[in-house]
Amino acid sequence: MEKCSCVPVFQLLQLKLSKLFRNLAFWLVAVVMILLTSYFVSVPANSYHPRVEATQISLQAILDSIDNGSPVLMGDKYPDWFSPEEYPLVDLGGAVIPENAEIYKQIAHDYFQPQIDALTAEGGEYSFSHLIDKGVRQAIVFLVIFSMVMAVIVITTGYHTGSYRLMVSRGAKRSAIIFTELITLAVVSVIYSVLSTLILFSIVWLMYANFEALSPASISLLQTVNVVWVFLLTSLVYMAIASLIATLLASSTPAMLGSLVFAFISLGLFNTTPCDQGLLAGVSSVTLGYNIGSIMHGVFGPISSANGSSFGGSIVVVGSQVQQCFRSLNLAVPLVLVYGALAATLTYFNFSYKDLKG
């Protein structure tokens, strides 16, 4: 059998990676991604101190009113053993009874302090793990955008500089060239995913360190692994789609515009489900965005707003029917993988048969 003397993929890969790390765009994109991720990941944690202060102001107002002998109206929040009639705050002369006032103050403390502690306790809105879950939703936006930007830069540079023409005219197989491009993008994807994870955990850790939390920040291995694989899967799939757009258009500006438009529409579909109303909601279940949203919903739980209420829930009840709004992980993950594989395969074939014009 004749030995293939074609250009080894390894040589091409070495060439591509060496160029990648000397590419200013690679580092620039990484820096911008770090800055934006850092800022937006910290946003949910910024509301912690105002929430605590508001609670403390309420507590102080009650303590002041106790000192003034005003009746404290706490409704049914009194403990079972306590009855205002048994522990009057003022005597018949209108003077504050100090022992009883202390009891009232203690009750007020016991009512408000747990509210503050609950914010950072396990499962609380500002618990370390909950902040990570929220941060993932912020970080993934930039990961999607910058993964697509980087894929377009990597693929279209070869057209723009003519290096694809040079390699093909030098005897490199097109299949080997595009294969190494996709491997290079996979390397970029790993780097950006790990970087995003590191930034996410570091920023949340720093924010958490500023809280007066009873429990220290604890990093769960499972949560870390979940963040990494969701980031990696998302980045890889969007890079594959950007590669397809880039090879189809073979020009930097149209490919960049096309990819960004796709990214923004897709990001908008993360939380759009068939349970919502509107045109996009109707077709959302077949979109990549919805399936990524389903994965995030499945792995990191429902999206919570700042005041703790949830929206985009798992199910809604329509009439007598319970409707599942997000797809299960078991279905969403394979579907996302199919989208990615399809995009990579189409990129491969498109590049293999496309004219490389000068």
Added chain:
Amino acid sequence: MSEETILKTEDLTKRFGKILALDRLDLEILPGQVFGLLGPNGSGKTTAISLILGLIRPNSGKVYLFGEERKPENLKRVGVVMDSQGFYPNYSGRDNLRMFGSLHKPVDDRRVDEVLELVGLTNRAHSSFKSYSMGMKQRLSIAFAILDDSEFLIFDEPTNGMDPEGIAEIRSLILQFAGQGKTILLASHLLVEVEQVCTHLAILKYGRVVKQGELQQLMLEAGRSELEMAVTDLEKAVAVLFDAGYNARIENTRVVVTAHEGQAQHVTAVLAEHGLFISEMKKRKSNLESVFLEATRRQQAPKRLT
């Protein structure tokens, strides 16, 4: 097809949408030939080269390199100099050669330095490619083409955008390679370039070959020889020659008559009979321009496909 054939194209046709860029191109280049692909801009030269190198796909036709149908492996025996060089702008010329030169086999640093010296880039070998002038970029491209001592070199408009000094250098290099027995395909729209360098020629217009053959033979066929002479009375001489059945005209202070060398004695005698004496006579060499004009004059643009 002879096993000796370096390049052969059969019926090579390429359309870009409705535009027929190349129409049934048949070329055959034998070892040692310096083959010129001559034609105005847009005549299909770069399309032909792109098809030969597999950069674009033909609508029909085949390309054979070194006696077998073109495949990536036999492109390794071809050195190419194209307009879009494809080198990495942030790398030095030397690093570009080392990186792209290592695609097939480990690069030999001594050979890299050797080719850089040959093209006169030793002093700028460590400067980034983006800082190179057009001429330097072209020279680096040539250095890359000869890095593996390829037996077949393809030059696509190698002197485009270069200053006269650079043009002379590049032409001298091509002649040097030809002298080493390398087979060369030179695509150019410059008549002088092709005339100075090539042994064989194909003239392209509107994607079609309108003339093909050995350069000297084509020039002989196209230009019936002309004799140029200094005569005492120019107008009378033209009239006399016309009466004698010659086609003659005045150019500057000379009479130019269409006649081959063997007719010189008769021309002299005819003029002498009428008291006209020739003080100087020389044979005018027909040039490539006349071949080109003759070949392309009647070629009409093809109609667009509907």
